[in-house]
Amino acid sequence: MYTLYYFPGACSLATQVVIHELGQSVDIIDKQQVSDFSAINPAGMVPVLVDNGKTLLEGAAVMLYLLNKHQSSMLPATGRGREQAIQNIMFANATMHPAYSRLFFIAQNIADEKAKQSSFDTAAQAITRLWQVVEQQLVGQDFLGGDQPSAADIMLTVYSRWGASFPVDISMGNNTIKMLDAVLEMPSFQRALSAEQRQSAA
């Protein structure tokens, strides 16, 4: 049984979905309900995964830990497929996630309304350019992982939901929209969303 610290709707949602996809059990804890979360992760961030007393930090590292531990088609054991899967996870975590994080930073730190909207617009254009990269990768395949959703597809789907919280116009191509819709409909994704809602309401 894993323990996963999360924040509702945050990148930790992708971790939970992947744990379900791997057929593992997980106990989820909202970081807001922890009195001294910085003792668990000094950076104050989710996801945090605890496995048998061992604490793992950083979304991509946690993802690779899980995928290395439990065999699955989401991370092929060898070869080009494995390299591509790792690259896709890193693209999601280290390129797309920070691009979306700018929106949160702008909302919290820029007071002047004109400067704020112009920063939102610039950040949204950068995000749209990254979705164009995803769109190109999805030519001829349904998911970044090929014909099945991969960890990166799940991570990108979680991030794609964040744009709705800001006054931004982010465009995505048809291949991308199809991929995101398919991931959203996965039973593991819906199960993870419900678990977060249940836990936060308790």
Ligand SMILES: N[C@@H](CCC(=O)N[C@@H](CS)C(=O)NCC(=O)O)C(=O)O
């Ligand atoms: N590099 C970190 C970034 C994680 C991150 O930005 N997490 C956000 C949520 S998506 C967070 O915990 N923000 C602080 C907060 O919500 O209080 C990782 O990949 O784990």
